[in-house]
Amino acid sequence: MSKEFSDNEKLLIEETDVPGTRESLAQDLRNLGVKAGMLVEVHASLSNIGWVCGGSVAVVQALMDVVTDVGTLVMPTQTHRYSDPAKWRFPSVPQSWLPTLYEALPAFDPQVTPTQLMGQIAETFRTWPGVVRSSHPTVSFAAWGKYAQTIIANHSLDYGLGEGSPLARIYDLHGHVLLLGVSYNKCTSLHLAEYRARNPKQTTERSPLLENGQRVWKTYHDIELDTTQFLSIAGEFESKYSNQDVVKTDFVGSAIARLFPQRLAVDCAVAWINKWNPTRQ
Numbered sequence: 001m002s003k004e005f006s007d008n009e010k011l012l013i014e015e016t017d018v019p020g021t022r023e024s025l026a027q028d029l030r031n032l033g034v035k036a037g038m039l040v041e042v043h044a045s046l047s048n049i050g051w052v053c054g055g056s057v058a059v060v061q062a063l064m065d066v067v068t069d070v071g072t073l074v075m076p077t078q079t080h081r082y083s084d085p086a087k088w089r090f091p092s093v094p095q096s097w098l099p100t101l102y103e104a105l106p107a108f109d110p111q112v113t114p115t116q117l118m119g120q121i122a123e124t125f126r127t128w129p130g131v132v133r134s135s136h137p138t139v140s141f142a143a144w145g146k147y148a149q150t151i152i153a154n155h156s157l158d159y160g161l162g163e164g165s166p167l168a169r170i171y172d173l174h175g176h177v178l179l180l181g182v183s184y185n186k187c188t189s190l191h192l193a194e195y196r197a198r199n200p201k202q203t204t205e206r207s208p209l210l211e212n213g214q215r216v217w218k219t220y221h222d223i224e225l226d227t228t229q230f231l232s233i234a235g236e237f238e239s240k241y242s243n244q245d246v247v248k249t250d251f252v253g254s255a256i257a258r259l260f261p262q263r264l265a266v267d268c269a270v271a272w273i274n275k276w277n278p279t280r281q
Helices: 003-015 022-032 055-067 095-104 120-126 148-152 166-172 190-196 227-240 262-276
Strands: 039-044 072-076 141-145 176-180 202-211 214-223 248-252 255-261
Touching: 022 055, 022 248, 022 255, 039 055, 039 120, 039 166, 055 072, 055 120, 055 141, 072 120, 072 148, 120 141, 141 148, 141 166, 148 166, 166 190, 166 262, 176 262, 190 227, 190 262, 227 262, 255 262
Parallel strands: 039 072, 039 176
Antiparallel strands: 072 141, 176 255, 202 214, 248 255
């Protein structure tokens, strides 16, 4: 075990009053309002939940225990580096590397390609028995439960978080969003609003894909996304529904958690973007 990991866990233990367990987290989720049969898109931070007996495995088990197999769980399983290396930022790579990367970057494979910067809970969920994953090379989703196949099937390569995406299927099915120890700036569902608002700025992307068993670089259409507006949208959303118990807030473990209907949040975000973003006039 590395010293860095040991030090991080030591700090987490010191900051946790009572260790979380599969059972205690399930009860916290029920107290928040998560119910059997719900369709829930989950964004979660394991470290913010506090020290959990069983770690990310216990969190996934608790979520499944609560929604049950008549409900559905969805998590983003994004892989931002399966894109054009010339556009990589934070960090970028030397120009001299590009020929090698274009030649050697593996094709995205929903069965084996790990998530990138999505956290331990999403990565654990991705590999869980019975979980299925969509085929988009950069913005895939994984799903489990009643509507899993409906949500991940036919994920469009073009406009990957728009009308042909799992986000739109969650909207159609009146799903909920669970922010578990993270803020609205991690709420992938708000991207759907960027596609639905007027005049989104168009762009093109490239990714390595498997096509007829061969790795190919594929060019596809998308829009420029902007998460910097999400916290302002969240303020408008929570203010609009402050007296209607739409956004349920409680602790799950040590984490502040929010549960709300995805459709209402997306609709509010569309209205906000159309009102306040001058580039879309």
